[in-house]
Amino acid sequence: MTKLYAISDIHGELACMEEALILVDWQEKNCLFLLGDYINRGNQGCQVLYRIKELEELYPSQVTILIGNHEQMFLEWLQNSEEYTVMVDSYFETIRSFFSDVEFDEMKEHLLSLGAVEKISHFFAQKITEKHSELIKWLRTKENNWYIETETNIYVHAGIFEDEELWKVATTKDEFVWKYPAETGKFYKNIIAGHIGTTEIAKNQTFLGQVFFDGKSHFYIDGETNKSRIVPVLVYDTETEMFTSYLYDDGCWREYIVKK
Structure with a gap:
């Protein structure tokens, strides 16, 4: 029996990610797929990236890491920082996470002089690249990790061009990480994605922190962690072909069936 675990959209919430990892059974054949958006919004983006890198080093044959639109934006910013300032304007907490309090205090005077x-x-961007050079090199190796395909499932950050024969060549790079709105309906394989909050797709606030299944072929697992404090975990059992997830109830996790 092999279990495939999927999580997505951690958004800088290290403690929430660690809580989700408790649910992963690291038996030899089991795998964990991380579907992107590890940074921004929360204030521990750097720490989340280091933890994911560590997981890959600990379980190299079991962990697969995809790129999300927030990692794509971050890497673009590091490359073209003077032109692309959205990180400073909108995601300053992520930048801040790459420095200690002492380091940041030492930089304040110089920052004021820059204007x-x-x-x-x-x-x-320069300071992050210098201080965390190995981490940035590692993250760049994921830049073209757009999807994971198994016999029955397609794992992706945002979505694909849903044509059974052409999706691999017809889906653009932006579509893999930016596709909007979420697609639903029947496809020849199950599609597991994050990117868009499950409450938006379900049009139901009770899905906050939970997986959404459209009843046909699509599973969405962005539980809006910054609001819910939960990183939803979707599990696929390759033997029973059953999908399960977890609800947090009375201080403990309870597994439930999403699809038989």
């Missing part, structure tokens, strides 16, 4: 946001942006 223009473009110069501040470039300064931070």
